[in-house]
Amino acid sequence: MTPTTATAARPAFDVLKVRAEFPILSERVHGKPLVYLDSANTSQKPRAVLEAMDSYYRHANANIHRATHLLSERATALYEGARKKAAAFVNAADPHEIVLTKGTTDGINLVAQSYGRAVLRAGDEILISWLEHHSNIVPWQLLCEQTGAVLRVAPINEIGEIDLDGLAALLSARTRIVAVSHVSNSLGTINPIRDIIGQARRVGAIVLIDGAQAVPHLPVDVQALDCDFYAFSSHKMFGPTGVGVLYGRRALLEAMPPYQGGGDMIASVTFEKTTYNIVPYKFEAGTPNIGGVAGFGAAVDYLMGIDRQAAIAHEDALLEYATARVREIPGARIIGEARYKAGVLSFLMDNVHPHDAGTILDSQGVAVRTGQHCAQPVMDRYGITATIRASLGIYNTREDIDALIHALGKVREVFG
């Protein structure tokens, strides 16, 4: 249940119409209809995204920003058009604040290596939370090794929420960077990032939000949030893999040194002195994934074209239903019962290892993720090694949940 829709009545959401837009959902696996409950891992793609990429390669394939011919103009228009769409999608003040990356991981590494290496000194602190994905842990550990900075970790409580008092206790004048996820990938917790950003501001730290799991579920407004950086991935929001966005406050981006060197990121190159291009191009060295960015632009259009409040209400109702159904299963234990959650149901079955459950569910056509979900510290926190994670997209139905529950019955049949 997300905070914004807890009490509001919403119009019906036509999930069958949505499903019809996603060709892969009519796929059969092991002779069974596909039940895709792994969207937190990667989402499926609507026809409009597939067609945008196909059309790019058929009608516009050329390099961007470089040539005078028509195809290059088309390619540049698609690429820069996607940047503008992304800016509108997260309500950035200016498209120049949108750096196109390979994905969330790439965006976080960019901030760590460009901003972090330039600013951090030995003894400075970086604060993350216990809920983070490895991609919001390891880049900071690398930065700590390089600069002598210290990584601090805000604790979480038993139901999988960040302990805000614990976080406040770790903030100090030494804190330079606060990096937290908007939505936890392993437990689905929606973190109170407005509060966290406010707290970080008071000690003068800059804030990076890992929005990978949030963008497919929640509207994001970077100006209202008042964050400094917001990183997300195309592939979790119905776009292709290999594309992402790093939103950065313009003044910060302008002050930051380049991340990688190469073509397109320069203004002028001589062997004596190279001057860099303006933002965001300074951070986009080399020929990018233009076809993927074209698909990403279509994904943004797709998301902005649907009734997002209705979609949120649909997903909330579905998560609530799935939670109730799993809770009914004898020996099932839900991991992560935060008050506000989006799209993720992590759980265990008595005496069954998640990996075995995953194989049996797959044999029934039900795709879930099993394992540690790139969040080993979360697993350690609960003294477990893995969970079964069913994660939802806008195209999922109550029938998908029923199929999951039925398949979990098969797991019980095998393991007794």
Add this chain to the structure above:
Amino acid sequence: MSDLSELYQEVILDHNKRPRNYRTIEGASHHAEGYNPLCGDRLNLWVQVDGDVISDVAFQGSGCAISKASASLMTDAVKGRTVAQARSLFERFHSVVTTPPDQPVEDMGKLSVLAGVREFPVRVKCASLAWHTLKAALEREEHTSTE
């Protein structure tokens, strides 16, 4: 469902529920820890080699039914064998679980119940984790003994 029942045969479910040699060996001559980061499976293996013979072998750890049953079956299979025989078993077992499912494989007795993983490529690592750990444990000791 037939591939599934092939994978989760009675022998595997039994060894998962009641793993054999599931204990530690104090002061064992060989030890190694195996880890599969994909699923978080972790197992500790202790081997006691006297002369050339594996006189005792035991394991503990957390893992899926396939990895646990495979470790259990392995300990039964190598106990009392020579190190060279255990190595040869590793090679034969490895070949059984990695041969494409449409091709015939050698009958290895009880160990053959794990041939079902061939239908489930992502599970091959689960079946072979214990064996790789055994190989590592035996090699480590040889390495240290030459120092």
